Amino acid sequence: MAVIFIAIVLVLALVIIAIVAVGMNGPVADDAPEIANVLASTARHLNGDAEPPQGLVNFFEEIPDLRPRSATSAVEASKH
Numbered sequence: 001m002a003v004i005f006i007a008i009v010l011v012l013a014l015v016i017i018a019i020v021a022v023g024m025n026g027p028v029a030d031d032a033p034e035i036a037n038v039l040a041s042t043a044r045h046l047n048g049d050a051e052p053p054q055g056l057v058n059f060f061e062e063i064p065d066l067r068p069r070s071a072t073s074a075v076e077a078s079k080h
Contacts, residue, residue: 025072 020039044050 017046 020043041050045052
């Protein structure tokens with residue numbers, strides 16, 4: 001079941017990448033420049049070249065940090 005799910009996710013990711021690549025440089029770019037701009041922006045985000053949207057940054061800033069403390073902070077806490 002997990003293998004099927006991973007295969008579906010992989011195919012979906014490849015389809016999204018293909019749509020973005022074709023839309024940026026293919027016939028869509030000539031016929032609908034606004035869609036080509038959106039796809040180019042999506043490609044920049046997928047490549048990590050663009051800044052994250054402010055709404056996403058705000059969302060992650062609101063989530064409390066639930067990670068456990070490191071071993072050094074535990075040693076320092078025991079000294080006090």
